[in-house]
Amino acid sequence: MSSLSSRLTEIVSDIFVQLELPVELGQVDVSDRPDLAQFQCNGAMSAARIAKKAPRQIAEDIVALLRDRVEFETVEIAGPGFINLTVTDAYLQSHLQQTIMTDRFGAPNLGQGQTIVLDYGGPNLGKAMHVGHIRTAIIGDSLRKILSYVGYKTISDVHMGDWGTPMGMILSELEIRYPNWVYFDPDFSGDYPQETPLTIKDFEELYPTASKACKADPDRHKQAQSATLDLQNKRAGYYVLWKHFTNVSVESMKENYASLDVHFDLWKGESDVHDLIAPMVDLLKEKSYAxxxxxxxxxxxxxxxxxxxxxxxxxxxxxxAVMYGTTDMATLVERMNLYHPSKIIYVADQRQHLHFEQVFRAVQKAGIVPDSTELIHAGFGTMNGTDGTPFKTREGGVMKLDDFLEMAIHKSLEKLNEVHAENDLSDKEKNDIATKIGISAIKFADLQNNRISDYIFDLDRLTSxxxxxxxxxxxxAVRIKxxxxxxGDHSFKDILVSESNKEIILLLTTFPDVLEGTCRNYTPHILCDYVYxxxxxxxxxxxxxxxxxxxNETVKSSHLALCKLILDQIETCMGLLGIKVPERM
RNA sequence: GCGCCCUUAGCUCAGUCGGAUAGAGCGUUGGUUUCCGGAGCCAAAGGCCACAGGUUCGAAUCCUGUAGGGCGCACCA
Structure with a gap:
């Protein structure tokens, strides 16, 4: 760690050790009272109990040893025993240049090359993607970028829902509608047609209808369950038809994720681990766990x-038939075999917490995942509308993902036309910029909330x-550009610390802490706060x-160098949030 | 019934390992542009941190209880 406060922590901790006090009490943080000092250490007060001495006395002892250090401009004791520290401009400047102005702004190497698997997609085959899929994608993709940045090798998997009851619902719905399709003829033995009988349009209506019918009629539901089982047993006609709608569906998903600018390394689904299930269950039976x-x-x-x-x-x-608990377990068998990750993170709705607890316990009990691999459910809140009830459009339906994105982009375009009324931007440039702005509005609005709390899906706010x-x-950022x-041409060299820029330089030196804090509980909102x-x-x-x-040319050059540094930082942070900065706007 | 989560400004939210005077944005009110991009900047008003106890030198933060809200609890995902 190379934030300024962590450097100061090292210095102060040494003194605590010299005085035979616990090393962790030497923790130095950015001051809560910037009017009094830049940094503070509260350890003297905690030490009082251990050392059985007055906190102010301990603070005096520590301060006596700190006063000689060249790093500090002032070292003071305040209140019951706060140690207030302010560094010299020279030290601040040298720290800035030696750590923050290096290749990764002093980012800590938390991962040390260890592997993390991230699971953050979970879209269902045969269903149009809607706004409910947005949080996992945005949070998950941002975590992927952040964790890569701090030294982990990351592997992200979209992990589609392609093997469960919804598949049987759709298959049975099709069988009811088109009983004469060859896919449903059990005696058919020839080659099935190459062409898909379905388009993405069909799915918009197909699944909702089937789902409603199953809810209303238990017999219809049984039919869907039986179709699910037949699919899982790879009944020929079902399987071929399922393959068709897999292809159609995945193509549309890829478009959706591309417009969100969200990336996955793996496009796997529940069905991919089907062949691992039987051997896994056999093993569980052998061990008398099943x-x-x-x-x-x-x-x-x-x-x-x-x-x-x-x-x-x-x-x-x-x-x-199997459910998603079983496929999740089998997926862990595969992930352990292929990647040996040190962590596996599931970015999924908090309501699924019990499910993940079951899966995690089951695989640990069965020895599928060793203790050395940490399993994490990074849950997020339920998505509600502004009235606090589950989100619906004004018409009472679900809002499709691409419609939502289109709205935000359209709004950006309108604003852009206001600002650039003189039309010095081509339509293509405008569209490109509007897309970046619209996506930035959506992603930032989502990421700036702590992921655990319920999520108010407020259109006005999300596209503000x-x-x-x-x-x-x-x-x-665009203003800096x-x-x-x-x-004009400038070689960026020294940044001179002065009253006008000290605050922002101090802020820049906290970046490593910000990354550390973001990764501690997988909460990108901490990074959002910082970049804001x-x-x-x-x-x-x-x-x-x-x-x-x-x-003054020296001062001007320093200002420009600082601006460049800030720009690089903003672009980096926004990049970690999955947001691109345009050249103009 | 059991369990998990939440309750901070009018609204939406931050508040990291317990520290000093609890912070942002929106909204409200006022100011600000002969000058680098005003999607900006400066300022003000606005708080019983749900409530009651406890632990502590110190609690929005930890513990107990109460109230209100959300969610989950065997063949859906």
Whole structure:
């Protein structure tokens, strides 16, 4: 770690050790009271109990040893025993140049090359993607980028829902509608048609109709379950037809994810691990973990110190079909074999928490995943509308993902036409910029919330361009780009610390801490907060300090170098959030 | 019934390992442009951190209880 506060922590910790106090009490943080000092250490107060001395006395002892250090401008004690620290401008400047102005802004290497598998897609085959799929994609893809940046090798998997009951619902629905299709003729033995009988349009209506019918009629539901089982047993006609709609569906998903600018390394699904299920279950039977219960084959996941009842995970339903718990387990068999990851992170709705707990316990019990691999459910809140109930469009339906994106982009385009009324941008440029702005608004609005709390899907807020938004940050970055262009050729060298830029330089030195904090609980909102502060600080600096008219060449060059550094930081942070910065806007 | 999560400004949310005067954005009110891009900047008003106890030198943060809300609990994902 090479943030400035972590450097100071090293210095102060040494002194705590010298005084035979616990090393961790030497923790130095950015001050809560910038009017008093830049940094603070609260350890003297905690040490009082251990050392059985007055906190102020301990603070005095520590401060006596700190005063000689060249790093500090002032070292003071305040209140009950806060140690307030302010560094010299020279030290601040050298730290800036030696760590923050290096290739990755002092980013810590947390991953050390270890592998992390991320699972953040989960779209269902045969269903049009809607706004409900947006959170996992945005959060997951951002985590992928952030974790790669701090030294992990990441592998992301879209993990499609392609093997469960919804598949049987669609197949049975088609069989009811088109009983004469060859796919449904059990005696058919020739070659099935190469051409798909279905288009993506068909799916918009097909699944909702089938799902509704199954809910209303138990017999219809049984039919769907039986079709699911037949598919899982790879009944020829079903399987071929399923392949057709897999292809159609995946193509459309790829378009959706491409317009969101979300990437996956693997396009796997539940069905891909089908052949691993039987051997896995055999092994579980051998170890006596798989047991018959109420007609189903289950694995118990209770533990003796449980404070609650936790139901067993069902491996095979009584009709012999598998559910997603089983495919999730088998997927872990595959992931362990192929990648040996140190962590596997599932970015999925918090409502699935119990499911993941069951799966995690089951694979740990079965020895499929060793203790050395951490399994994490990074859950996020339920998506509600502004009235606090599950989100619906004004017409009461689900909002399709591409319609939503289109809305945001369209709104950006309108704003762009206002600003660039003189039409010095081509339509293509405008569309490109509007896309970047619209996507930035959506992604930033989503990521800036702590992922665990429920999510208010507020269209106006998600596509707003003012205040704490993606477009605001883009705007600041674009202003810097414009400024640097106007300044002409420059070699960026030293950044001189002065009163006008000290605050922003101090902020820049916290970047390594920000990354560390973001990765601690997989919460990109911490990074959002940082990049927003940075943009805000820049904007303030920009308004108070006229750069191009600066007469002193050294000062001007320093300002420009700082602007360049801030721009690079903003672009990097936004990149980690999955947001691209345009040249103009 | 059991369990998990939540409750912070009018609204939407931050608040990391317990630290000093709890912060943003929106909204409201006022100011700001002969000058680098005003999607901006400066400022003000706005808080019983749901409530009640407890632990602590110190609690929005930890513990217990209460109220309100959300969610989950065997063949859906």
């Amino acid at each position: 047991l018959q219960s109420e007609g189903a084959l289950v694995i118990s996941v209770e533990q003796h110190n449980d404070t609650k009842e936790i139901p067993p995970l069902i491996l095979y339903k009584k009709d012999g 361009f003012e205040g704490k938004t993606g477009p605001y940050i883009l705007y600041q 414009s400024l640097l262009k106007k300044a 502060s940075l943009a805000q600080n820049f904007s303030s600096f920009y308004n108070h300090c006229h750069i191009l008219s600066e007469g």
